[in-house]
Amino acid sequence: MRIRFKLNGREVEAEVEPNTLLLNLLREQFHLTGAKYGCGIGECGACTVLLDGEPILSCLTLAVEVDGREVTTIEGLAGDGELHPLQRAFLEEGAVQCGFCTPGMILTAKALLEENPNPSEDEIREYLKGNLCRCTGYVNIVKAVKKAAEEMAG
Amino acid sequence: MMAQGFRLIGESTPRMDGIAKVTGQEVYSSDIHFPNMLHARVLKSPYPHARVKRIDVSEAEKLGAIVVTYREVPDVVYCPRLVSTPEATYKDWRVLTGRPLYVGDPIAAVAAESEEMAQRALEAIDVEFEVLEPSFDPLDSMRPEKTSIHERIMYMGKEIKIENNIACTMEIEQGDVEKGFSEADVVLEREYRTNRRYHCQLEPKTAVVRPEPDGGVTIWTTTQSIHNTRLLIHEIFGIPAGKINVVKTALGGAFGSSIQTNIVVPIAVALALKAHKPVRLAYTREEDLHEHCSYQMIFNLKLGAKRDGKLTAGSLEAILDIGAHQIQAYPLLGCLVGWWVSLYKLPNLRYVGKAVYTNKVPSCAMRGFGNPQITWAVESMMDELAEELGIDPVEFKLLNHVGLGDLFWGQGPTVKSIIKSSGVEEIVRRGAKLIGWDKRPKPGEQRGRYRRGIGFGRGFHTSSAGGPVPGTAVDYTGAMLKVNEDGSFDYITALMDCGGGTLTAHAKIIAEEIGVPLECINIVRSDTQTTLYDVCTHASRGVYAGGMAALQVAREVKRKLLELAARVLDAYPHALKIRPDEERSQGVIYVEGVEGREITIGELASMARHKNWGTIAAVASVRQGSCPPHFTAYFVEVEVDTETGKVRPIRVVAGADVGSVINPKLAEGQIHGGFAMGWSMAILEDTPYDPENGDLMNRGFINNYKLPTPADLVPPDRFTVFFANTYEPTGPLGAKGIGEGALNPVAGAVANAIYNAIGIRFYELPITPIKILKALREREGG
Amino acid sequence: MYINKLNTHIIPFKFEYHAPKSVEEAVELLSRYGEEASILAGGTDLLVKMKQRVIEPKHIIDIKRIKDLTGIREEEDGIHIGAATKLRTLERSKLIEEKLPVLHEAVITMGSVQIRNMATIGGNLCNASPSADAATPLLALNAEAKIVGSEGERIIPLEEFFIGPGKTALKPDEMLAEVISPYLPENAGTSFMKIGWTDFDIATVNLAVILKLEGEVVDECRIALGGCAPTPIRVHKAEEFLRGKKLTDEVLEEAANIVSGHVRPRARWRRAPPEYRRAVSRALTIDALTIARKRIEGLEVNRGED
Ligand SMILES: Cc1cc2nc3c(=O)[nH]c(=O)nc-3n(C[C@H](O)[C@H](O)[C@H](O)COP(=O)(O)OP(=O)(O)OC[C@H]3O[C@@H](n4cnc5c(N)ncnc54)[C@H](O)[C@@H]3O)c2cc1C
Numbered sequence A: 001m002r003i004r005f006k007l008n009g010r011e012v013e014a015e016v017e018p019n020t021l022l023l024n025l026l027r028e029q030f031h032l033t034g035a036k037y038g039c040g041i042g043e044c045g046a047c048t049v050l051l052d053g054e055p056i057l058s059c060l061t062l063a064v065e066v067d068g069r070e071v072t073t074i075e076g077l078a079g080d081g082e083l084h085p086l087q088r089a090f091l092e093e094g095a096v097q098c099g100f101c102t103p104g105m106i107l108t109a110k111a112l113l114e115e116n117p118n119p120s121e122d123e124i125r126e127y128l129k130g131n132l133c134r135c136t137g138y139v140n141i142v143k144a145v146k147k148a149a150e151e152m153a154g
Numbered sequence B: 001m002m003a004q005g006f007r008l009i010g011e012s013t014p015r016m017d018g019i020a021k022v023t024g025q026e027v028y029s030s031d032i033h034f035p036n037m038l039h040a041r042v043l044k045s046p047y048p049h050a051r052v053k054r055i056d057v058s059e060a061e062k063l064g065a066i067v068v069t070y071r072e073v074p075d076v077v078y079c080p081r082l083v084s085t086p087e088a089t090y091k092d093w094r095v096l097t098g099r100p101l102y103v104g105d106p107i108a109a110v111a112a113e114s115e116e117m118a119q120r121a122l123e124a125i126d127v128e129f130e131v132l133e134p135s136f137d138p139l140d141s142m143r144p145e146k147t148s149i150h151e152r153i154m155y156m157g158k159e160i161k162i163e164n165n166i167a168c169t170m171e172i173e174q175g176d177v178e179k180g181f182s183e184a185d186v187v188l189e190r191e192y193r194t195n196r197r198y199h200c201q202l203e204p205k206t207a208v209v210r211p212e213p214d215g216g217v218t219i220w221t222t223t224q225s226i227h228n229t230r231l232l233i234h235e236i237f238g239i240p241a242g243k244i245n246v247v248k249t250a251l252g253g254a255f256g257s258s259i260q261t262n263i264v265v266p267i268a269v270a271l272a273l274k275a276h277k278p279v280r281l282a283y284t285r286e287e288d289l290h291e292h293c294s295y296q297m298i299f300n301l302k303l304g305a306k307r308d309g310k311l312t313a314g315s316l317e318a319i320l321d322i323g324a325h326q327i328q329a330y331p332l333l334g335c336l337v338g339w340w341v342s343l344y345k346l347p348n349l350r351y352v353g354k355a356v357y358t359n360k361v362p363s364c365a366m367r368g369f370g371n372p373q374i375t376w377a378v379e380s381m382m383d384e385l386a387e388e389l390g391i392d393p394v395e396f397k398l399l400n401h402v403g404l405g406d407l408f409w410g411q412g413p414t415v416k417s418i419i420k421s422s423g424v425e426e427i428v429r430r431g432a433k434l435i436g437w438d439k440r441p442k443p444g445e446q447r448g449r450y451r452r453g454i455g456f457g458r459g460f461h462t463s464s465a466g467g468p469v470p471g472t473a474v475d476y477t478g479a480m481l482k483v484n485e486d487g488s489f490d491y492i493t494a495l496m497d498c499g500g501g502t503l504t505a506h507a508k509i510i511a512e513e514i515g516v517p518l519e520c521i522n523i524v525r526s527d528t529q530t531t532l533y534d535v536c537t538h539a540s541r542g543v544y545a546g547g548m549a550a551l552q553v554a555r556e557v558k559r560k561l562l563e564l565a566a567r568v569l570d571a572y573p574h575a576l577k578i579r580p581d582e583e584r585s586q587g588v589i590y591v592e593g594v595e596g597r598e599i600t601i602g603e604l605a606s607m608a609r610h611k612n613w614g615t616i617a618a619v620a621s622v623r624q625g626s627c628p629p630h631f632t633a634y635f636v637e638v639e640v641d642t643e644t645g646k647v648r649p650i651r652v653v654a655g656a657d658v659g660s661v662i663n664p665k666l667a668e669g670q671i672h673g674g675f676a677m678g679w680s681m682a683i684l685e686d687t688p689y690d691p692e693n694g695d696l697m698n699r700g701f702i703n704n705y706k707l708p709t710p711a712d713l714v715p716p717d718r719f720t721v722f723f724a725n726t727y728e729p730t731g732p733l734g735a736k737g738i739g740e741g742a743l744n745p746v747a748g749a750v751a752n753a754i755y756n757a758i759g760i761r762f763y764e765l766p767i768t769p770i771k772i773l774k775a776l777r778e779r780e781g782g
Numbered sequence C: 001m002y003i004n005k006l007n008t009h010i011i012p013f014k015f016e017y018h019a020p021k022s023v024e025e026a027v028e029l030l031s032r033y034g035e036e037a038s039i040l041a042g043g044t045d046l047l048v049k050m051k052q053r054v055i056e057p058k059h060i061i062d063i064k065r066i067k068d069l070t071g072i073r074e075e076e077d078g079i080h081i082g083a084a085t086k087l088r089t090l091e092r093s094k095l096i097e098e099k100l101p102v103l104h105e106a107v108i109t110m111g112s113v114q115i116r117n118m119a120t121i122g123g124n125l126c127n128a129s130p131s132a133d134a135a136t137p138l139l140a141l142n143a144e145a146k147i148v149g150s151e152g153e154r155i156i157p158l159e160e161f162f163i164g165p166g167k168t169a170l171k172p173d174e175m176l177a178e179v180i181s182p183y184l185p186e187n188a189g190t191s192f193m194k195i196g197w198t199d200f201d202i203a204t205v206n207l208a209v210i211l212k213l214e215g216e217v218v219d220e221c222r223i224a225l226g227g228c229a230p231t232p233i234r235v236h237k238a239e240e241f242l243r244g245k246k247l248t249d250e251v252l253e254e255a256a257n258i259v260s261g262h263v264r265p266r267a268r269w270r271r272a273p274p275e276y277r278r279a280v281s282r283a284l285t286i287d288a289l290t291i292a293r294k295r296i297e298g299l300e301v302n303r304g305e306d
């Protein structure tokens, strides 16, 4: 089946099978490996991408379902070599260790800040609970999201 | 003594691989891709103990798949972990097996053009099994009438016989234990049972193998040691080491589960050699859960103390459930006693350790290598003993702790050294103050539904497995540093960064020592062919041992730079200094006190090229002469809901003595992560088995292996981390390790906090809501 | 050889994909393919089951492009929620928050943001897990299921919709079109409670309560319990017991005992033994009733103290 969708701001086309998963389409056909496989059953959030701006799990989404829609991956976040404030804050706050959870974590955080530009720490912790991180204990991640929010507020 | 006068050490700097990681550009082994690559799948045993009677792969081959079975792999019995010397290495593994020993044991493997085709081929393989009697509990497994899991294994090139499924044992006795106990006023003896946890590193095990035209292979894999991976593939397949190249890639966490070469590597090599094409074998989460877990331990622990609080004797009997294979059971028996006797001074002691085979997933090191397990038991018992003696646990533990100037067993009986830096007093006293230790409730006195308690646990871990004599653990690191023509430096090391920011720390050590801006240091993406040997990133050795190699090459390069500069500047080398010039991103060599007499390192390196002086470079291979403990202390406040049994963390205060703190934010991150892992070790994680089919109860799915979410842990403002002012004289610029000490005492602190809240002690992990509620009901006369 | 069939990297078998634009079209596909077809809504249950090889449908009927199946409408008989309405839509709906607070309270505990962006209310009900979190509040609300099939439309009480674990009253050619929830009685107080091992977990036990008082006396109370029997259930016995009584400590205790008496152990319960579910269903009943009462009285509710 042929699908057309917007990927990181660009119109793209792909030939997919009904059982092709969005995660595998992104990783294998578009070589966008920022979205990771961590569990395949919705538990870890490593495969998070934005679908029409909302975080979803690409491991539980059929590729055909994104036909006509807009997908944003971590690779589409930094504009022209400028890091997104979240990316910068993650670096500065030591919110990245092994980094395997980082792309999904940042994309979920981006959706949070768009919805709620000034979240409390509790709101951040609640919003990120579908993104597992085994390394950081989340403390610096929460700090980084808070810091990015402050920076984006100006 | 404390770290002073540093420019970079002690400042928080972003990790150098950070930009790649936040932009999704970082390449992990699971991201490696080649156009003509085949995808592999592994046929696994559905039975916990069986023999393959017949295997028919013809249908799979008809589908176009490349298939290898246990009959075609080299007939080599090996141990996948190459950290110990032969005297401490027992071998009982084969690449694929016809005698599977646990549900998930690999029997055959297929490779095809897509993962879906590989899956189909896998399902087309026909196998007939003879089912054998399994053992799931180590105590049951040791019964003489039980079926042998391994009849014979290899040790030092010879076959040895295994009896009663006991894989290996160790016994140690010092002083007169009976006398010690008879002198004690209070003696406690308890049985403790830990959980069998799963590492749940976020990246499942993966290997990509590309056969090369010269008969060699190039390997990208999830590993904590590229060189040991190469050595093992050489040992199994006989390919000359120089033709095996293992390439460093980023690692999506490991926590000990890739100290050994993961089984995916030899399987992918076997497939790639047969297919003559690159092969990618990436485990799914459910396969990964069938690949590794922590050691479950049963301790019989006995401690005796006098009224004045002095410990007089201790005895420990430890039974380790190691699962179906030995990865490092024997070295662990040694470390376990080392951890035990290095917590508190025991004038008389006896230790018996037994590692027992069961038909379960093989156990391996998991952050702390047995230390979190024994520390939980000891910290629980010390708390209990203090109460019996009527002494404050903080004072009782400080009185008996192994500290400055004491003999430290570090990595077990073969690696002893003297402790040269300790911040134990400082972190314990300050932590107690910060949490409000004096105001904590009396155990069991609260009545309401929600009861709070504060618990204290302390511990340590070694930094590396170094020591004054060789011992049985290999521990050294190689490093190379060269000056580029523009004044930047290439730093080349085989040491892996598992996420802790180890290589950023090395770069900081180098930049600090030479006196150049941090950006000048380029960490080279390297491989086994271009690096010196490094044993492994484990045992919290990355900064302490690996960093020492970095420091040595930095010193050597600095010496050479000054020598050459002395010629150019017409000065004496020892009168020269180097200062960082942030604007030019360069180091500048100058004569102190004489204006204008200076040259940038870039100018000097260019000159060296034009004048044919050669490259300014250094190589070192370094072994540390000790493995100093880094110390941690946790004070944790919890709240127990006595109606649901649920426990939540309220506040955490953690103090750490890590010597010089190279990168505070990343060091704090280790503590935060260590707490999260310890918290769920205490209350949540386990991998029970289903006795009906011998498989994991969760069948490999993490919807039934829960990890804490951010909402389950404490927010930043309720998590205090501080560091002791210490300087380790044997460490690079005063540094020690941190990775494992960050975890070790957590479960003990949590267990003690639960006791403080509800007045009930638990002797089995995890302390789940189910167990808490049951215990509360039993006490309240149900 | 179960273990060798698992592969959560991919969906390891082929199927045909259909994306009908109307309910009629969907029903027509359902009747054509019968048991070989599965409806795909958010996929957060279905795709997991397919990856775990619990089911292997030959036809997937994606209902997300059917406009008529999404949205929330206020009608005279109650609030109508399209079966394919996302949990996130319910979470953000002021109408749901104000008019059906007990459903709102349940929805925000479900899965993660990602899951709620994908999952639908119809999927949660049709999946018929005994611990489905949307089921208990809707049962307590006396909600009805509007079902369409080749024979036309029928409406049944939600209590008759759940038949067993994973089993509903839907025939192979039928689908859920809408959930209709009557409005709450005036001045009713509600509460939803859930216990899982972490904050991102399916419920070991969940419970929804709707309470209406007449003075100090219970005029009407509805209690629904999840995770404790083959389906989510209403505990009518406890409801009857409470009617006309003052909510004294003894009455609360007795009601809680009746609720916990409805725990019916299942052979495959691995997460928690019956005793635990009994104890927790007791505690949650008292909690939920207490909170519902506080809400009627306009008191603030917070659990524990920070
Ligand atoms: C990580 C994770 C966390 C979760 N957490 C929770 C939780 O906290 N609480 C909870 O209750 N659930 C939870 N779930 C389960 C799941 O997300 C919910 O049950 C969700 O509401 C299912 O909706 P869906 O649209 O994704 O259903 P789908 O997966 O699309 O469908 C589920 C089933 O219903 C059928 N179906 C769907 N719509 C219709 C219809 N209109 N008519 C007839 N049949 C239909 C499908 O054929 C399928 O059999 C979780 C799932 C995951 C993966």
Ligand code: FES
Binding pocket: A036, A037, A038, A039, A040, A041, A042, A043, A044, A045, A046, A047, A048, A057, A058, A059, A060
């Ligand atoms: S891989 Fe999608 S949630 Fe884990």
Ligand code: FES
Binding pocket: A095, A096, A097, A098, A099, A100, A101, A102, A132, A133, A134, A135, A136, B202, B252, B253, B499
């Ligand atoms: S940084 Fe490793 S999983 Fe989050």
